[in-house]
Amino acid sequence: MDRVIVAGGGLAGVRAVEALRSKGYEGELTLISAERHKPYDRPPLSKAVLAGEVDDTTVDADWDGLRCELLLGERATALRLDAGRGGTVETTAGDRPFDGLVIATGATPITLPGDGPQHVLRTLDDSRRLRAGLTAGARVVIVGAGWIGAEVATTAAKKGCEVTVIEAADAPLANAVGPQVGGLTARWYAEAGIDLRTGVKVAAVEHGRLLLADGDHVAADEIVVGVGVRPEVGWLAGSGLEIEGGVVTDASLRTGRPEIVAVGDCAAWWSERYGRRLLVEHWDTALNAPDVAAATLLGQEASYDAAPYFWSEQFGKMVQYAGYHPVAERMVFRGDPAADKWAVCWLTGDRLDAILTVDRPRDLVQARRIIAAGTPVDPEAVADPGVPVRQA
Numbered sequence: 001m002d003r004v005i006v007a008g009g010g011l012a013g014v015r016a017v018e019a020l021r022s023k024g025y026e027g028e029l030t031l032i033s034a035e036r037h038k039p040y041d042r043p044p045l046s047k048a049v050l051a052g053e054v055d056d057t058t059v060d061a062d063w064d065g066l067r068c069e070l071l072l073g074e075r076a077t078a079l080r081l082d083a084g085r086g087g088t089v090e091t092t093a094g095d096r097p098f099d100g101l102v103i104a105t106g107a108t109p110i111t112l113p114g115d116g117p118q119h120v121l122r123t124l125d126d127s128r129r130l131r132a133g134l135t136a137g138a139r140v141v142i143v144g145a146g147w148i149g150a151e152v153a154t155t156a157a158k159k160g161c162e163v164t165v166i167e168a169a170d171a172p173l174a175n176a177v178g179p180q181v182g183g184l185t186a187r188w189y190a191e192a193g194i195d196l197r198t199g200v201k202v203a204a205v206e207h208g209r210l211l212l213a214d215g216d217h218v219a220a221d222e223i224v225v226g227v228g229v230r231p232e233v234g235w236l237a238g239s240g241l242e243i244e245g246g247v248v249t250d251a252s253l254r255t256g257r258p259e260i261v262a263v264g265d266c267a268a269w270w271s272e273r274y275g276r277r278l279l280v281e282h283w284d285t286a287l288n289a290p291d292v293a294a295a296t297l298l299g300q301e302a303s304y305d306a307a308p309y310f311w312s313e314q315f316g317k318m319v320q321y322a323g324y325h326p327v328a329e330r331m332v333f334r335g336d337p338a339a340d341k342w343a344v345c346w347l348t349g350d351r352l353d354a355i356l357t358v359d360r361p362r363d364l365v366q367a368r369r370i371i372a373a374g375t376p377v378d379p380e381a382v383a384d385p386g387v388p389v390r391q392a
C-alpha cells in the first residue's frame with residue numbers, strides 16, 4: 001500500500017493520519033476535507049465557542065511532520081472502485097486514485113422543512129454564526145431537547161436570551177436515555193428560566209417563527225434545530241460499499257473491501273461486545289477507533305470493542321454516560337435524582353451494562369472500568385451512593 005486517502009477532516013480523520021504514521025505507514029498520505037478549516041474539535045462548539053470564551057479549537061497536529069497533504073475545501077463526491085484493489089475518489093477538484101482509503105466523513109445535521117432561516121450546529125462557522133445571534137433579550141427557539149439542544153439552551157440562557165425549547169418526545173433526552181431518566185432533567189430547564197415544551201411537533205420553519213403541527217406558531221428571532229444527524233455517506237452511493245445507516249464495517253472497521261476502512265460518526269461497526277451493529281456519534285470513538293482502523297488498513301490484527309462513552313455539559317452540570325443501556329434488564333438509581341448529584345445504573349443480573357452520572361465523575365470512572373472489563377458488580381452496592389461502584 002503506498003497511496004492512502006483519508007476522506008473527512010474531523011477528529012477521526014486526523015487521528016487516522018496520526019495512527020497510520022505511528023504504525024509505520026511510509027507511503028503517500030492525503031487528507032481531503034470539505035471544510036476550509038484545519039481539523040478541529042467539535043464539542044466546544046456548543047459550549048465555550050458558543051459562549052464566546054474560545055474561538056479556535058484546531059487539533060494540534062504536525063502536518064509537515066506527518067507528511068500528509070492537506071486538501072481543504074475539497075469535497076469527495078463519489079467513489080469508484082477498481083475490479084481488484086483500490087479505486088478513485090472523485091472530488092470537487094478532480095479524481096484522486098488510492099490503494100488504501102479511510103472513510104471519515106462524519107455526519108450532517110438534519111434540518112426541518114420550511115424556507116425560514118434555521119441554525120444547525122455542526123461546524124465552527126455554524127457556531128460563530130449562532131453566537132452572533134445570542135444577544136440579551138433575543139427570542140431563541142430551539143427545536144430538540146437532546147444533547148445539543150440542552151447545551152445551546154444553557155449558553156443562550158446564560159447570555160440573557162429568552163429561550164424556548166420544543167421537543168417532540170415527552171421528555172428531554174428521551175431518545176438518548178429513555179423518558180424516565182431524560183425527564184429528570186426537565187427541571188434544569190425550569191431552573192434556568194427556559195420554557196421547555198415537550199410532546200410538541202414542529203411542522204416547518206417560517207420567517208421569524210415556527211409552524212407547529214397543530215397549526216399554532218411560535219415567534220423567534222433565532223431558530224436552532226438540534227434534532228439529530230445523519231451519517232455523511234451520500235457520496236458513496238453506487239460505489240458497491242454496503243451502507244446501512246452508516247458505512248457497514250466488521251469489528252476491525254473494515255468495509256466489504258480490505259483496503260477500505262470507515263471510522264467515526266459515519267461508521268456502523270460490528271460490536272462483538274454487544275453482538276450488534278453500533279453507530280455512535282461520540283468524540284471518544286472518533287479519538288480512539290482510528291487506531292484500529294489504521295492497524296486494519298495496514299494488515300495488522302485489531303478490533304474495536306470499546307463500550308461507548310460520552311459527556312455533556314449542561315445547566316452547569318457534567319453529565320457522563322458509559323456503556324450501552326438498551327441491552328439492560330433494569331435500572332437502579334444511585335442517590336436521589338431530585339438532588340444535585342446522582343447517577344443511574346443499568347444492570348442485567350450482576351452485570352453492569354451502563355451508567356449515567358450527574359456531577360459524580362468518580363462513579364463514572366469506576367463504572368466505566370467495570371463495564372470495560374465485564375466483571376460482575378454487587379447490585380446492592382451499586383444502589384448505595386455512599387460506597388464506590390465496585391466489582392462483586
Ligand code: FAD
Binds near residue numbers: 013032122264311
Ligand atoms: P466529523 O467531526 O463530522 O468530521 C467529518 C469531516 O468530514 C467534516 O470536517 C466534514 O466537513 C468532512 N466531510 C464530510 N463529507 C465530506 C466529503 N464528502 N468529502 C470531504 N470531506 C467531507 N461528543 C461527545 O462525546 N461529547 C460532547 O460533549 C460532544 N459535543 C458535541 C458538540 C457539537 C456541537 C457537535 C457537532 C458534536 C459534539 N460531539 C460530542 C460529537 C463529536 O464531536 C463527534 O462524535 C465527532 O466530531 C465525530 O468526528 P468525525 O471525525 O467522525 O466526524
